[in-house]
Amino acid sequence: MLVYVTRWNCPCRANLYNREHPLLKGKIIQHFADRLLEAIENKGGPVCVGIDPVFDRLPEAIRNVTAEEIFPEAVGLLSEAERRAYLIQEYCGGLLESIADHVPCVKFQSACFERYHSVGVEVLHQLIQQARQLGLMVIADCKRNDIGISAEHYAAANLADPTEQNKEEDVELGPDALTINSYLGADGVNPFVKVGADQGKGLFALVRTSNPSGDVIQNLELVGGGTVSHAMAKLIAELGDGDNLVGSSGYSLLGAVVGATKPDDVARLRELMPQQIFLVPGMGAQGASADDTKACFKPDGTGAIVTASRSVIYAFENNTNVPWQQAIENAAIEMRDQVNAAVRG
Amino acid sequence: MLVYVTRWNCPCRANLYNREHPLLKGKIIQHFADRLLEAIENKGGPVCVGIDPVFDRLPEAIRNVTAEEIFPEAVGLLSEAERRAYLIQEYCGGLLESIADHVPCVKFQSACFERYHSVGVEVLHQLIQQARQLGLMVIADCKRNDIGISAEHYAAANLADPTEQNKEEDVELGPDALTINSYLGADGVNPFVKVGADQGKGLFALVRTSNPSGDVIQNLELVGGGTVSHAMAKLIAELGDGDNLVGSSGYSLLGAVVGATKPDDVARLRELMPQQIFLVPGMGAQGASADDTKACFKPDGTGAIVTASRSVIYAFENNTNVPWQQAIENAAIEMRDQVNAAVRG
Numbered sequence: 001m002l003v004y005v006t007r008w009n010c011p012c013r014a015n016l017y018n019r020e021h022p023l024l025k026g027k028i029i030q031h032f033a034d035r036l037l038e039a040i041e042n043k044g045g046p047v048c049v050g051i052d053p054v055f056d057r058l059p060e061a062i063r064n065v066t067a068e069e070i071f072p073e074a075v076g077l078l079s080e081a082e083r084r085a086y087l088i089q090e091y092c093g094g095l096l097e098s099i100a101d102h103v104p105c106v107k108f109q110s111a112c113f114e115r116y117h118s119v120g121v122e123v124l125h126q127l128i129q130q131a132r133q134l135g136l137m138v139i140a141d142c143k144r145n146d147i148g149i150s151a152e153h154y155a156a157a158n159l160a161d162p163t164e165q166n167k168e169e170d171v172e173l174g175p176d177a178l179t180i181n182s183y184l185g186a187d188g189v190n191p192f193v194k195v196g197a198d199q200g201k202g203l204f205a206l207v208r209t210s211n212p213s214g215d216v217i218q219n220l221e222l223v224g225g226g227t228v229s230h231a232m233a234k235l236i237a238e239l240g241d242g243d244n245l246v247g248s249s250g251y252s253l254l255g256a257v258v259g260a261t262k263p264d265d266v267a268r269l270r271e272l273m274p275q276q277i278f279l280v281p282g283m284g285a286q287g288a289s290a291d292d293t294k295a296c297f298k299p300d301g302t303g304a305i306v307t308a309s310r311s312v313i314y315a316f317e318n319n320t321n322v323p324w325q326q327a328i329e330n331a332a333i334e335m336r337d338q339v340n341a342a343v344r345g
Numbered sequence: 346m347l348v349y350v351t352r353w354n355c356p357c358r359a360n361l362y363n364r365e366h367p368l369l370k371g372k373i374i375q376h377f378a379d380r381l382l383e384a385i386e387n388k389g390g391p392v393c394v395g396i397d398p399v400f401d402r403l404p405e406a407i408r409n410v411t412a413e414e415i416f417p418e419a420v421g422l423l424s425e426a427e428r429r430a431y432l433i434q435e436y437c438g439g440l441l442e443s444i445a446d447h448v449p450c451v452k453f454q455s456a457c458f459e460r461y462h463s464v465g466v467e468v469l470h471q472l473i474q475q476a477r478q479l480g481l482m483v484i485a486d487c488k489r490n491d492i493g494i495s496a497e498h499y500a501a502a503n504l505a506d507p508t509e510q511n512k513e514e515d516v517e518l519g520p521d522a523l524t525i526n527s528y529l530g531a532d533g534v535n536p537f538v539k540v541g542a543d544q545g546k547g548l549f550a551l552v553r554t555s556n557p558s559g560d561v562i563q564n565l566e567l568v569g570g571g572t573v574s575h576a577m578a579k580l581i582a583e584l585g586d587g588d589n590l591v592g593s594s595g596y597s598l599l600g601a602v603v604g605a606t607k608p609d610d611v612a613r614l615r616e617l618m619p620q621q622i623f624l625v626p627g628m629g630a631q632g633a634s635a636d637d638t639k640a641c642f643k644p645d646g647t648g649a650i651v652t653a654s655r656s657v658i659y660a661f662e663n664n665t666n667v668p669w670q671q672a673i674e675n676a677a678i679e680m681r682d683q684v685n686a687a688v689r690g
Contacts, residue, residue, distance in 0.1 A: 184562075185563070188558075217530055220576055221568040223565075
């Protein structure tokens with residue numbers, strides 16, 4: 001009857017999960033926003049490193065490792081896609097170690113891993129575990145969106161749902177937060193919020209993205225005033241409000257993505273979303289400066305976390321005098337200090 | 346140096362891809378829309394079966410199969426999540442065989458597979474291959490969205506990109522089309538369109554979703570007339586236009602998701618998107634009738650494909666007189682005939 005043979009019919013699976021893992025020993029129930037603010041305080045700056053690995057930009061020493069060098073016992077069995085996924089894991093592992101002491105948070109770009117299909121998804125899963133073991137908070141940048149049971153499935157996949165899956169294996173090792181796209185309205189947000197509230201996890205909904213053509217839809221003016229992104233901001237503020245959704249810090253587990261490249265619009269968005277933590281892309285390679293991010297913060301210096309990717313994770317391209325991990329570490333510290341100076345200076 | 350041990354370090358991987366696969370013998374270059382219209386003609390109706398498997402609703406005979414029955418040689422090694430993913434594959438395999446002769450197309454809900462992490466992704470990958478071998482066209486309902494290189498990665502993952510991955514292994518066996526969310530504007534659509542044009546694949550962008558709260562954003566009125574979903578429709582019409590994007594059928598490879606539950610708005614959307622094939626959810630469990638879908642079609646009966654999921658794939662729940670596969674087959678035929686009667690009647 002059961003005729004579909006899958007690649008995971010293999011005893012080596014048994015080694016995937018380590019039941020002695022320290023993260024499995026207690027359920028995380030502290031509110032996401034409170035945890036994030038505490039991590040920002042502990043690490044000394046409201047910054048996040050975006051991990052968007054593209055194979056062709058890995059350090060040469062890693063990129064050139066052959067399949068035979070990875071698995072001498074399995075010559076000829078490792079596809080090119082698998083070789084690349086494996087070396088991306090190697091690079092990201094080193095990257096995480098370089099930055100873990102200096103930043104509170106990392107954001108994994110899911111697309112960069114999904115392109116390697118199930119092996120990429122497995123690599124991402126393991127890197128998320130590694131990041132959490134290193135004391136980093138983890139945002140999965142998946143921009144997921146759907147309604148009803150499908151949204152629940154996405155939330156279970158990326159935030160955890162103890163009602164169906166085996167807790168010991170899957171639940172506690174997931175990311176701390178997930179990015180979502182709310183074009184579908186409340187039906188597409190509430191299932192994620194529910195899981196976040198149950199699990200002490202968070203969400204960041206796209207409100208005003210950092211890319212130039214985001215304006216085409218997001219900046220359209222509405223009858224009655226405001227723009228589409230303002231309407232989205234109101235929706236997110238409303239859906240993120242409630243006793244069990246707002247932590248003792250005053251911030252909701254439902255945050256918002258607000259690009260630093262749209263500084264003119266930020267004051268209004270900050271006003272519309274007083275309880276949202278802003279996840280702020282756009283600094284560095286996308287053209288915004290640390291000063292441009294300032295308006296995303298409240299006067300007390302809380303309320304936002306600035307994320308930069310390429311300017312940090314490929315810092316070795318412009319700094320060949322030190323080993324690649326050192327170049328990344330230096331860039332992460334520099335980025336944190338720049339944001340601190342802009343926000344607190 | 347390479348210390349991260351992954352589950353895919355296993356010789357059984359080598360059996361995953363069959364290099365003699367018929368789909369690998371020639372690159373597909375026919376235009377997506379032309380292929381879809383041809384498939385609709387061959388199978389006798391513009392319908393699609395949505396495959397959104399939820400474990401608790403599988404036929405009891407499948408749901409109760411134990412881990413030991415699946416892999417007697419690996420007692421104790423199969424996690425509950427893996428058991429469920431495996432049995433979902435079993436169910437979907439039977440489902441595909443039941444409907445393949447009667448409908449042109451299936452749509453896999455990615456969330457239902459992603460919730461089982463890498464094993465679920467692998468199951469989905471294999472089911473997509475199986476569906477294509479059975480002569481079905483395949484839409485991956487992933488609602489992906491991002492910009493730049495990340496969008497390119499999503500397109501590579503879900504539509505194929507021969508520039509990086511090993512063609513023989515990954516490229517030709519992917520889905521025929523992917524759903525996307527275009528809240529990010531042109532930057533979030535064009536990378537997908539480019540891959541679609543290169544590979545003979547298609548896209549369906551969310552314009553007007555079938556869920557009740559979709560209205561909250563999508564139906565807001567704009568200064569200058571029209572609604573947000575009308576603006577989205579104009580954007581999609583524009584981005585899908587061009588010599589290499591529109592097939593000989595007159596339809597673009599960039600289609601649109603337009604819910605059957607919003608019949609009042611459909612005429613205007615049909616007018617704004619003359620070259621788009623509409624993927625039409627909402628019939629059956631979501632409350633729309635076959636007649637409600639009629640406005641999505643052009644007078645010649647082309648231009649749309651109606652998709653229903655729960656009313657077909659769980660048909661055995663209300664029809665226990667026949668085997669579960671027979672109940673599904675009957676429901677697929679009935680749904681196709683209802684849509685045909687409404688559209689062509």
